[in-house]
Structure formats: C-alpha cells, structure tokens
Amino acid sequence: MVEFSSWGQLYKAPHRLYAPAHRFSPLPSVTGDPPGGKLLPWGNGRSYGDACLNSHGTLIWSAFLDSILDIDPAAGTVRVEAGVLLRDLQRLLVTRGFMLPVTPGTQEITVGGAIASDVHCKNHHRFGTFGCHVLSFTLLRSDGQILECSPDSNSGYFRATIGGMGLTGFVTEATLKLRKVSGSLIRAEYHKFASLDEFCVLARDSGKDYEHTVAWTDCISGSGGRGIFMRGNHEDDPKVRFAGRSLGFPFTPPVSLVNGLSLRMFNAVYYWLNSRKSKPFLINYDKFFYPLDAVTNWNRIYGPKGFYQYQCVVPGKDGMEAVREIQKLISRSGEGSFLGVLKTFGDMKSPGILSFPMPGFTYALDFPNRGTKTAKLFADLDAVVRNAGGRLYLAKDARQPRELFEAGYGSSLEEFARYVDPGFSSDLSRRLMGF
Amino acid sequence: MKYRKIVIVGATSFIAHNCARLWAEQGAESFTLVGRDVERTTSVGQDLRSRSSAEGFKVSCRQVGDFCSPGEVEDAVREICGDGIPDLVLIAQGSSAEANSELTASSGKLSASLALNGISPLLFAQAFANRMQDGDGQIVIVGSVAGDRGRASNYVYGAGKSMVDTFVQGMRHYMALNGRNLEVSLIKPGPTFSPMTAELVGSMKLADVRSVAEAIVAGVRRRKKVIYVPFKWRIIMLIIRLMPDFIFNRLKI
Numbered sequence: 288m289v290e291f292s293s294w295g296q297l298y299k300a301p302h303r304l305y306a307p308a309h310r311f312s313p314l315p316s317v318t319g320d321p322p323g324g325k326l327l328p329w330g331n332g333r334s335y336g337d338a339c340l341n342s343h344g345t346l347i348w349s350a351f352l353d354s355i356l357d358i359d360p361a362a363g364t365v366r367v368e369a370g371v372l373l374r375d376l377q378r379l380l381v382t383r384g385f386m387l388p389v390t391p392g393t394q395e396i397t398v399g400g401a402i403a404s405d406v407h408c409k410n411h412h413r414f415g416t417f418g419c420h421v422l423s424f425t426l427l428r429s430d431g432q433i434l435e436c437s438p439d440s441n442s443g444y445f446r447a448t449i450g451g452m453g454l455t456g457f458v459t460e461a462t463l464k465l466r467k468v469s470g471s472l473i474r475a476e477y478h479k480f481a482s483l484d485e486f487c488v489l490a491r492d493s494g495k496d497y498e499h500t501v502a503w504t505d506c507i508s509g510s511g512g513r514g515i516f517m518r519g520n521h522e523d524d525p526k527v528r529f530a531g532r533s534l535g536f537p538f539t540p541p542v543s544l545v546n547g548l549s550l551r552m553f554n555a556v557y558y559w560l561n562s563r564k565s566k567p568f569l570i571n572y573d574k575f576f577y578p579l580d581a582v583t584n585w586n587r588i589y590g591p592k593g594f595y596q597y598q599c600v601v602p603g604k605d606g607m608e609a610v611r612e613i614q615k616l617i618s619r620s621g622e623g624s625f626l627g628v629l630k631t632f633g634d635m636k637s638p639g640i641l642s643f644p645m646p647g648f649t650y651a652l653d654f655p656n657r658g659t660k661t662a663k664l665f666a667d668l669d670a671v672v673r674n675a676g677g678r679l680y681l682a683k684d685a686r687q688p689r690e691l692f693e694a695g696y697g698s699s700l701e702e703f704a705r706y707v708d709p710g711f712s713s714d715l716s717r718r719l720m721g722f
Numbered sequence: 723m724k725y726r727k728i729v730i731v732g733a734t735s736f737i738a739h740n741c742a743r744l745w746a747e748q749g750a751e752s753f754t755l756v757g758r759d760v761e762r763t764t765s766v767g768q769d770l771r772s773r774s775s776a777e778g779f780k781v782s783c784r785q786v787g788d789f790c791s792p793g794e795v796e797d798a799v800r801e802i803c804g805d806g807i808p809d810l811v812l813i814a815q816g817s818s819a820e821a822n823s824e825l826t827a828s829s830g831k832l833s834a835s836l837a838l839n840g841i842s843p844l845l846f847a848q849a850f851a852n853r854m855q856d857g858d859g860q861i862v863i864v865g866s867v868a869g870d871r872g873r874a875s876n877y878v879y880g881a882g883k884s885m886v887d888t889f890v891q892g893m894r895h896y897m898a899l900n901g902r903n904l905e906v907s908l909i910k911p912g913p914t915f916s917p918m919t920a921e922l923v924g925s926m927k928l929a930d931v932r933s934v935a936e937a938i939v940a941g942v943r944r945r946k947k948v949i950y951v952p953f954k955w956r957i958i959m960l961i962i963r964l965m966p967d968f969i970f971n972r973l974k975i
Contacts, residue, residue: 290924308917310765354768355773356772379773
C-alpha cells in the first residue's frame with residue numbers, strides 16, 4: 288500500500304498501485320486474491336479534491352504509457368498514449384506548427400486526465416472543451432473488453448468517458464485533433480477593471496476579437512469586484528521559445544502561508560503590477576497559459592491541512608448576479624482567496640455527458656482549509672450556486688453535498704450510470720454517486 | 723554531434739527508451755531497435771519517429787526471440803551491421819523484477835537471471851565489437867550499482883551485472899593495447915523509476931528516468947568510461963565497496 292493524496296493535499300489515503308509497463312497489458316483482476324478493491328486510473332494527480340483518489344483500492348497509473356505514436360501534419364492530428372503529459376506534447380507540437388486546441392491552467396496533466404475531467408481553457412467561447420477535440424480513444428474495461436470509442440463507434444462510452452472522471456474504464460491511447468499555430472508567442476493585453484460591470488463590458492467586447500479571455504479578481508479589496516482582465520491571441524511569428532526551469536516550493540510549511548495579511552499584500556502587488564500592462568505585449572504560451580507551473584509544488588504553500596478550490600459555473604445572463612453574491616459572501620466571511628479566476632463560458636457543447644461547462648460564468652477560488660469556518664462559507668456559496676441553476680467542477684471538488692451535485696448534473700446522471708465500469712470506483716463516486 | 727546509426731538492444735527498457743528519445747530529439751538519423759516483443763518494440767519506434775527532428779529519419783525493428791542464444795544474437799548483429807556499421811550501440815536488457823530469494827530457490831531461475839543480466843549483454847557487446855573495432859564508434863552497456871558489491875538482497879542480479887563490469891574493463895584494456903578507438907562504456911544507474919521498480923514507489927526514493935537519461939546521454943557524448951547516475955551513487959558505492967566486512971555484515975542493505 289502506498290499513501291497518495293490529491294493536489295489539494297486535504298488527506299492521504301493508502302492505495303495499491305499498479306503501473307502497466309505498456310498499453311497492451313491487461314488490467315488487474317478486481318476480484319483477485321487478496322482482492323485489490325476496485326480500480327481507478329491515476330494520471331499525474333492534479334485534480335484538487337477526491338476525484339483521483341480510491342482509498343484502499345487500486346490505482347492504475349499511466350506513468351509508462353508515455354509514447355507519442357503518430358503526428359499526422361496533413362490531417363492535423365496526433366495519436367498518443369494516455370500517460371503523456373500535455374507539457375511534453377505541447378513542447379513537441381509547437382516546434383511542428385501545432386498546438387493542442389484546449390489545455391487547462393496547468394500543463395502538468397496527462398492526456399487521460401484531460402479526457403476524464405474534460406478540461407477547458409481560456410478560449411472556451413471559441414474551442415469548447417478538451418473533449419470537443421478528441422477523435423477517438425481505446426478504453427480497457429475491467430471485464431477484459433477493449434473498446435475503440437469515437438463519436439461513431441461505442442458512442443455512448445465515448446460520451447460517458449469524456450468528463451467521466453475515470454469511472455468508465457482505463458483509457459490507454461487517444462487520437463486528438465490539433466490546431467495550427469505559427470510559433471509559441473501570444474500577443475496579450477491586461478486591462479484593469481474596477482467593478483464586475485466593467486468586467487462584463489470587457490468580456491462582451493473581447494469575445495469576438497480575442498481567442499483567450501480570463502480575469503483575475505481581487506476578492507478582498509474593500510470596494511469589491513476589482514481585477515485584471517487578460518486577453519490575447521496567437522501571434523503570427525515563427526519563433527519558438529520555452530519558459531526556463533521552474534522554481535520549486537521545497538517543503539510544506541507547518542501552517543498555511545496564505546492568510547489575511549499575505550493575501551492583502553499579494554493582491555495589492557499583483558493588481559498594481561498587472562494593471563500597468565494595458566499595451567499589447569508578447570508573452571510565451573507557457574507563461575500566459577500556465578503561470579502557476581513556474582513554481583512546482585505551489586500547493587505546499589497552504590501547509591499540512593491543504594486547501595480547497597471552489598469552482599462553479601452559473602448559467603446565463605443572471606449568472607453575474609450570482610458572481611456578485613459570491614463575492615459579497617467571501618468578503619463578509621473574511622476567508623480571502625488568493626486566486627479568483629472569472630471567465631465566460633461560450634455555448635459550444637462538449638460531447639461529454641458529465642461535462643462541467645455550460646454557457647454562463649465560471650468562477651474559481653482557492654481557500655486554505657480552516658475547518659468549520661471554511662465549510663460554513665462553502666455552504667453559503669452552494670446555496671447561491673444552487674439557486675442560480677449552476678454546478679461545481681468535479682475535478683476540483685472534495686466536499687459538495689450530494690443534493691447539490693444531483694441538482695447540478697441531475698438530468699445526465701442516469702445516462703452516465705449506464706456506462707460506468709462496475710469494477711471502477713473513486714472516493715468522489717462513492718461520496719456523490721453511491722458506487 | 724549527430725549520430726548516423728544507433729542500435730538499441732532491449733529497446734523497450736524504460737531507461738533505454740528515454741535515452742533514445744533524447745538522441746532522436748537531437749537529430750540522430752536512424753535507429754535499429756532490438757527487442758523480444760514486436761508490438762512493444764514497434765511502439766517505441768513510433769515514439770522515436772514522432773519525436774525525431776532529423777530529415778529522412780529511419781527506424782527499423784529486429785526481433786530476437788531468445789536474447790541468450792549465441793546463434794540468434796550472432797545472426798541479428800551480422801544482419802544489423804550488414805547495412806551499415808553503427809556509430810553507437812546501447813545494450814540495455816536485464817531484469818531485477820524477481821526477488822533474490824526466488825532466484826536462489828530455483829536453479830532454473832538462477833541460471834536464467836545470470837544469463838539475461840550477465841551473458842546476454844556480453845554476447846551482443848562482443849559481437850558488435852568484433853565488427854566495430856576498426857572505427858571510432860561507441861558501445862554502451864547498462865550495468866547497475868548492484869554489481870559493485872554483492873549484497874544479500876540482490877546478489878544474483880548483482881553478479882550478472884558485475885560480470886558485465888569485468889568484461890567491459892577487459893574490452894577497454896584490449897582496445898587500449900591494440901590502439902583501437904572503439905569506446906566501451908558502462909552505465910551504473912541507481913534505483914530508477916521504471917516498470918521494474920514501480921512497486922518500490924512509496925518505500926524507496928527512485929531517480930526520475932528523464933534526468934537519468936539526460937545524464938547518460940551527456941556522459942556518452944563525453945565518452946566517459948563509467949557513468950554513475952545519479953552521480954551520488956558513485957560516492958555511496960565507493961563507501962560500500964571500501965566498507966570492512968565486520969561493519970558490512972551487520973547492515974541490512
């Protein structure tokens with residue numbers, strides 16, 4: 288048994304570990320002797336909550352499935368094994384004039400993990416989710432079946448696996464559609480805004496001319512709602528660069544370094560520095576998309592009790608009212624958030640049955656784990672999300688009550704359950720879905 | 723320097739595969755991959771092709787069913803050298819998957835382990851050396867720190883690897899006496915993250931395979947004779963080798 292924890296480091300749990308040496312290896316038996324418990328794929332452990340944990344069960348680790356099997360420049364596709372890190376793939380693709388159309392805020396995740404969480408990017412309004420660009424994949428089931436899945440074959444499994452949190456089987460390889468780029472640079476602009484109304488104007492005006500849009504909000508400044516709106520497009524310049532080596536956070540401090548004082552200082556400095564970049568400037572893709580990857584193990588800053596990320600989506604135009612309410616509740620609670628990322632989701636639909644995004648606003652916030660105080664705030668935020676008809680992102684979640692989950696994903700759950708592999712399970716599925 | 727023809731014996735070895743990736747990214751022109759399993763060896767070839775930066779990149783696979791059969795090894799090496807003498811040969815097969823106690827409990831397993839970890843790499847090394855000794859190529863063999871001193875926990879595996887060590891010393895001596903430029907190097911990795919060691923995750927610190935591969939590729943480029951990776955194992959093994967028996971025999975290492 289090996290102790291594993293997720294990115295939020297909220298708890299450690301013992302797991303059996305099985306790392307197939309190659310993609311042709313069969314899955315271990317679920318009813319083995321001694322029984323290894325149910326199975327769950329493990330990629331790089333970057334989901335925040337309990338989606339990647341399977342306490343006392345077995346993790347199928349894709350670490351050795353890291354080959355890039357084919358790049359087809361004419362068709363603009365790549366075929367990869369599921370354990371390939373997006374970082375390694377992007378570095379190679381960008382030298383060939385391609386990129387993955389959709390990557391999340393970190394590139395330290397595997398292709399299998401990106402499919403399972405159906406991740407999104409700053410360009411959701413143009414390119415949808417990661418799953419919108421998956422052409423096909425191979426799915427191993429615990430009963431020994433090997434399913435080739437695409438929109439045309441085993442399409443139910445295809446749609447259930449995208450955003451299916453690893454519960455439908457183990458993906459061994461996938462074929463992805465790429466986008467053409469020339470070079471690795473992004474032409475970016477950062478604009479400060481003083482209120483959420485200004486954010487809405489910037490978001491509306493930028494959607495048409497800018498591929499990437501996202502905003503950082505300062506949740507603890509008194510006036511409320513100020514922040515930095517970041518937008519950018521790929522620059523037509525064949526230069527290819529990569530960010531230098533990242534710094535590491537070397538140890539876990541005994542208490543969270545994120546507290547009221549450090550947050551106030553950080554937010555003030557961050558706002559001041561970035562509010563001076565309103566003129567367009569060139570920035571490399573890795574620094575623009577994945578700023579936190581510059582500090583490996585940044586999650587340690589929250590200390591031994593770990594932290595939560597709360598990411599919700601609130602639909603439609605009324606969603607902004609919910610965002611305002613959320614900001615008010617956070618400000619009143621005194622539980623500030625270091626990161627407050629606000630973004631507009633477009634209406635491009637993912638094939639994934641349990642996919643998180645829907646048209647509206649998504650808001651992601653990090654909170655150190657302060658026990659009941661944090662839980663109280665979350666209960667208040669849950670009520671706002673629920674009343675607005677929104678839902679929480681499963682890749683981030685460690686604590687939402689089952690009724691909020693069912694309200695948010697309700698209509699899809701029955702369909703999803705049909706494709707779940709009975710030999711697979713996770714801490715998240717046991718908590719929210721009862722299997 | 724760009725390699726024209728690289729041969730990897732035991733190409734599905736995780737360390738060898740990661741070294742090959744680096745050479746492919748650096749522009750090596752062709753690879754011949756020798757392996758037991760065609761499907762898996764082909765998969766390594768596809769990965770190298772995807773990562774290669776060389777124009778007209780070529781990769782071919784040669785299956786060898788029994789790595790310990792002198793006849794099969796000789797045939798494969800003759801065929802591979804028939805269409806061009808390689809400038810770099812990496813020999814990486816081996817297995818430490820079985821526990822020492824399992825190997826010592828069965829003469830058959832004991833013999834098979836010594837053959838795969840000791841004899842097989844040397845059959846390949848000598849067969850290639852016979853054809854390469856007029857040039858200035860390189861033969862690189864993956865040994866192990868386990869070959870530096872016999873220890874209760876893994877002396878069967880260690881014995882195979884120390885046989886390789888002695889053989890390489892002799893080959894180097896021979897090349898020096900005869901004024902040959904063929905370079906024969908030995909790599910001694912410490913415990914490295916790979917399918918063979920995956921079950922040790924959590925109980926032991928394993929070196930990251932990418933950095934191990936980077937150190938090997940750099941050492942090979944500088945034509946070093948013995949490459950310990952990570953470097954700290956040179957010091958650790960020096961201490962273990964020099965340790966007197968009255969201390970050594972009390973340590974569970």
